[in-house]
Amino acid sequence: EAGVTQFPSHSVIEKGQTVTLRCDPISGHDNLYWYRRVMGKEIKFLLHFVKESKQDESGMPNNRFLAERTGGTYSTLKVQPAELEDSGVYFCASSQGLRPEAFFGQGTRLTVV
Amino acid sequence: DAKTTQPNSMESNEEEPVHLPCNHSTISGTDYIHWYRQLPSQGPEYVIHGLTSNVNNRMASLAIAEDRKSSTLILHRATLRDAAVYYCILSMPASKLTFGTGTRLQVTL
Numbered sequence: 001e002a003g004v005t006q007f008p009s010h011s012v013i014e015k016g017q018t019v020t021l022r023c024d025p026i027s028g029h030d031n032l033y034w035y036r037r038v039m040g041k042e043i044k045f046l047l048h049f050v051k052e053s054k055q056d057e058s059g060m061p062n063n064r065f066l067a068e069r070t071g072g073t074y075s076t077l078k079v080q081p082a083e084l085e086d087s088g089v090y091f092c093a094s095s096q097g098l099r100p101e102a103f104f105g106q107g108t109r110l111t112v113v
Numbered sequence: 114d115a116k117t118t119q120p121n122s123m124e125s126n127e128e129e130p131v132h133l134p135c136n137h138s139t140i141s142g143t144d145y146i147h148w149y150r151q152l153p154s155q156g157p158e159y160v161i162h163g164l165t166s167n168v169n170n171r172m173a174s175l176a177i178a179e180d181r182k183s184s185t186l187i188l189h190r191a192t193l194r195d196a197a198v199y200y201c202i203l204s205m206p207a208s209k210l211t212f213g214t215g216t217r218l219q220v221t222l
Contacts, residue, residue, distance in 0.1 A: 033210075044212070048209055100162045101159045106156050
């Protein structure tokens with residue numbers, strides 16, 4: 001069974017540009033989460049989808065971040081326009097129903113220069 | 114979110130057991146105790162979880178205090194591949210995980 005996959009693994013963009021990160025959860029998992037780790041800080045929650053609906057977006061830092069999960073399958077996280085402080089590693093995780101185990105992807109390392 | 118307290122770092126010799134402690138004195142009755150670990154350059158990996166009773170799986174054991182205010186992750190025989198940051202997290206099922214700084218485990222030959 002394929003795990004959670006994230007694309008791209010690395011992205012380097014200039015300040016002011018747009019970047020879209022993609023996450024493919026494990027098939028059948030209705031919960032999808034986005035997290036990020038900014039350099040030197042702890043991993044922070046961004047938002048939680050249940051199928052295609054946003055269950056909790058309390059961790060989204062500002063309106064430059066837009067997450068979507070059309071059809072309840074893969075999800076995208078768009079940053080527009082990117083700022084220097086958006087640099088970090090963005091992780092996606094998925095889980096099934098009320099099962100406690102969440103499975104994480106390898107992350108996307110975003111560098112804004 | 115209820116907070117957990119873990120030592121910043123621990124060391125172990127290979128092939129020896131490791132006991133990673135976690136304090137969570139403000140745990141609520143519905144909080145599960147989760148452990149995740151993060152190996153270098155990888156995403157967090159689920160290790161084990163429990164509610165009240167001790168739990169065992171192929172990776173580790175989780176010992177939960179009777180009052181649930183603390184727990185211990187037990188790696189029965191540490192290997193070099195177990196070197197990672199271990200996170201103790203309180204959460205309800207299908208809810209966000211709040212990561213702290215975790216315990217960095219070093220395993221030496």
